[in-house]
Amino acid sequence: MATTSAGLLLYRRTATADGGGGFEVLLAHMGGPFWARKDAGAWTIPKGELEDGEVPHGAALREAAEELGVVLPEPPVPDVDLGEVRQRSGKRVLAWAREAPPGVDLTDVRSNLVEVEWPPRSGRRVQVPEIDRAAWFAPDDARRVIVSAQAELVDRLAAHLAADPAADPAAD
DSSP states (O other): OOOEEEEEEEEEEEEOTTSOEEEEEEEEEEOSTTTTTOOTTOEEOSEEEOOTTOOHHHHHHHHHHHHHTOOOOOOSSOOEEEEEEEOTTSOEEEEEEEEOOTTOOOSSOOOOEEEEESSTTSOOEEEEESEEEEEEEOHHHHHHHBOGGGHHHHHHHHHHHHHOGGGOGGGO
8 A cells, every 4th residue: 555645845935037036945855875876856845654643734744844853833824735746656745835934944954863774685774864955946956856756746836836926026
């Protein structure tokens, strides 16, 4: 049976060279020796599996806090429901987007640890950070490095921001 994860795609507004508005998304690089030298396909939204009986949006917030090492304040507007994507492995990912709060450093990751078998099939267990770093990406760059199925989440956020004039930084 495929697992279900919930995640939060944080974004921040940026100005473009033509004076218009743009945005960047915060992605997390998966931790551990398997991902250490990988870039394309090794970045993800902060996400994790749902616990028994957990509300998906609550799980997304919990996972973002665990993986980034910060508690995010309540936003002034509701998070944007980005829906579901299905990864190649069959895993369902439910996602929401939230504008990052000003003044919170989201790139100084203090992720929780997970236990993995390394090297594979060795029987040896090691603890590694679930994510080893986070960075801001323009949408085109994000689509290049994110897990392929999750690129759709960046597209959905871009469509939402384009359709909502109040979300356009140029309208401020």
